[in-house]
Amino acid sequence: xxxxxxxxxxxxxxxxxEIAGFVADLPGLRFTEVIxxxxxxxxxxxxxxxxxxxxxxxxxxxxxxxxxxxxxxxxPARVRHFAEVAELLGAPLASEHIAFVxxxxxxxxxxxxxxxxxxxVDAMVANVRRVQAELAVPLALEPIAAIFDWPDDELDEAGxxxxxxxxxxxxxxxxxxxxxxxxxxxxxxxVALLDRLPLERIGYVHVAGGRAHDGIYHDTHTxxxxxxxxxxxxxxxxxxxxxxxxxxxxGDYPPxxxxxxxxxxxxxxSGYPTIT
Amino acid sequence: xxxxxxxxxxxxxxxxxxAPLPPGFDDRLxxxxxxxxxxxxxGEVARHWxxxxxxxxxxxxxxxADWAAVRPTRGGLRDGxxxxxxxxxxxxxxxxxxxxxxxxxxxxxxxxxxAPRRRRWPALRHAGRTWVLQVAGRVWTLPLHRR
Numbered sequence: 001x002x003x004x005x006x007x008x009x010x011x012x013x014x015x016x017x018e019i020a021g022f023v024a025d026l027p028g029l030r031f032t033e034v035i036x037x038x039x040x041x042x043x044x045x046x047x048x049x050x051x052x053x054x055x056x057x058x059x060x061x062x063x064x065x066x067x068x069x070x071x072x073x074x075x076p077a078r079v080r081h082f083a084e085v086a087e088l089l090g091a092p093l094a095s096e097h098i099a100f101v102x103x104x105x106x107x108x109x110x111x112x113x114x115x116x117x118x119x120x121v122d123a124m125v126a127n128v129r130r131v132q133a134e135l136a137v138p139l140a141l142e143p144i145a146a147i148f149d150w151p152d153d154e155l156d157e158a159g160x161x162x163x164x165x166x167x168x169x170x171x172x173x174x175x176x177x178x179x180x181x182x183x184x185x186x187x188x189x190x191v192a193l194l195d196r197l198p199l200e201r202i203g204y205v206h207v208a209g210g211r212a213h214d215g216i217y218h219d220t221h222t223x224x225x226x227x228x229x230x231x232x233x234x235x236x237x238x239x240x241x242x243x244x245x246x247x248x249x250x251g252d253y254p255p256x257x258x259x260x261x262x263x264x265x266x267x268x269x270s271g272y273p274t275i276t
Numbered sequence: 277x278x279x280x281x282x283x284x285x286x287x288x289x290x291x292x293x294x295a296p297l298p299p300g301f302d303d304r305l306x307x308x309x310x311x312x313x314x315x316x317x318x319g320e321v322a323r324h325w326x327x328x329x330x331x332x333x334x335x336x337x338x339x340x341a342d343w344a345a346v347r348p349t350r351g352g353l354r355d356g357x358x359x360x361x362x363x364x365x366x367x368x369x370x371x372x373x374x375x376x377x378x379x380x381x382x383x384x385x386x387x388x389x390x391a392p393r394r395r396r397w398p399a400l401r402h403a404g405r406t407w408v409l410q411v412a413g414r415v416w417t418l419p420l421h422r423r
Contacts, residue, residue: 070284071284104281106288106293107348109313109316112288117280147308147309148301148306152300213312214308215308
């Protein structure tokens with residue numbers, strides 16, 4: 001599936017119950033995403049999501065609890081649920097993270113970074129294959145924003161991501177806000193990372209806001225999208241425009257006009273039509 | 277250096293259960309991550325227990341962080357329930373939060389170790405002078421004013 005992520009959707013926004021009315025009112029919307037774990041595997045869909053499907057809007061399930069980077073095999077019940085939700089939505093693809101969320105019987109409560117080691121690549125690849133075996137559509141993998149790194153990395157970030165994608169045939173869900181956050185916190189160049197990633201493998205892109213706290217930039221999804229992230233969207237699209245760019249907002253929802261402004265800014269930065 | 281499984285378990289224990297920092301990690305950055313996780317977790321508890329978070333005001337985040345630092349999450353509902361009971365036992369639960377707890381206690385059976393289950397029988401609980409009656413899943417609060 002390399003080089004063929006499917007049709008072009010343009011700008012979208014993550015569907016959340018709190019902003020279902022706002023999302024429903026976007027006249028040009030063709031692409032959205034829903035947290036996979038928030039839906040019942042056997043259905044039914046929330047009426048607002050079903051209405052979007054009936055309108056022809058593509059809805060992608062985005063998993064956050066599979067823990068694909070965990071050393072232990074991914075929980076088969078979670079994989080089954082993920083695949084059921086993708087089917088329920090008639091989704092063109094599904095997505096999860098290059099991360100782990102639990103270990104030793106404890107839940108971390110958030111996405112945690114993997115050591116960039118061969119052993120971690122092997123664990124991740126094995127779990128991705130388990131998911132792909134159940135899933136009827138392509139899987140896209142998202143590299144996360146990490147506040148800290150492991151002490152014993154054997155690969156750099158681009159090498160680590162590319163090896164996982166190469167060995168699984170998965171698509172890349174590139175989160176430009178994560179790229180920005182990691183580069184800012186590590187003091188590296190985000191554009192240099194773009195230049196080393198397989199951009200033609202991008203299934204879609206995430207855009208989100210964040211804020212600095214404790215001297216660290218946090219990818220909060222509850223703050224406005226900084227101009228620097230929009231600049232990165234422009235840099236990315238100048239190299240390879242992805243089929244879809246999706247705004248993630250997960251709380252502290254601003255007035256509709258502000259959200260529309262963020263969607264318009266992403267459209268302008270990417271060259272896609274506005275959807276508002 | 278142990279297996280990936282052991283090292284991931286040690287890191288999660290550091291982040292959510294107060295275990296010591298594994299060797300080689302940046303103490304400050306892992307601390308920042310631990311604080312960010314606690315803030316996120318506090319937000320999830322506050323969604324289940326809005327009066328608990330609201331009535332503690334400025335104390336909410338420090339009180340929750342102090343309580344949660346050595347207690348891995350059991351989900352926002354149970355985390356808030358456990359904390360509210362502890363504060364109630366210490367006489368440190370504000371009135372509106374105590375009523376919120378009484379409503380939950382009347383409607384659900386929660387033994388503190390397994391998931392809460394809806395009560396099948398009527399129950400009466402009180403918080404100060406407010407009584408909470410649950411019958412068939414419906415809840416009434418009865419402020420009894422003494423002369």
